[in-house]
Amino acid sequence: MSLRHVAKTVAISGAALACSGGVMFGILASPAGASTLTSPDGNTALKTTGTTAITPGTPYSSGQKINVVVAPNSVISAAGLIAAGYTGSLTGNYYVAMCTDPNGDTADLPTGPSNCEFSTYNHSILRSSTSSGGFTLSNYPIFDLPDTNIGTPSMTGSCDVAPNTCVLGIFVSNPGVGAAFSAPHLFSAPFQVTTANNVVADDGAQPGDGTPEVPLAIGLPLAAAAVLGGTIIVNRRRQRTA
8 A cells, every 4th residue: 555545544534533523522512302310220310301402411500400200119118118127207208419429439429417418408209108219309400519599508518520429319308317328218320510601690501411521622633633644644745756
């Protein structure tokens, strides 16, 4: 294979890479419909509402509302609680709360009240002695924490972007009391949240899917360099043979 042929191949490959990078950028940066983050145990799913366009590969936006879907399960169902030796009431409410999970590691999941933010508690879901453990909490707002807009912070730490990753805790009693953590409970998949344009307006502007921001710009300069390098080689070869 001649040097000219190799150079042309490099140039064409570089151009294709640049084009594919551009297409990828367009796909990942364009608004999309509903997106789901599922916990490793499969019991919980965080779903964007689908009523507002979101940008995949970006954190949730402070104030953005999502749907929290908990599948019927053997952990916080009435039967599961009994099997686990739970001695509390089988009636009452399920609590959902934003909690810290540094680096999104299982070893760093919340262990006490100081790891969850009181201002984010929601206990609107009733449970009974026949509860399956499954429910859907619609339009739950996600915040970049700490956030004085929603009250005086009670949580130690923060919930925003890595390494300050967040989770939702699902409890069978008030997580502000330590007993909630000794009772069976669930955690969502880890997620990230940020403010729009660094302004804490909690309006959910620039909604994302809760995942880390994708560094799309990295591949484009490399593609451009490949195209430029291939072009230079071809031109130099032409000058030598002219």
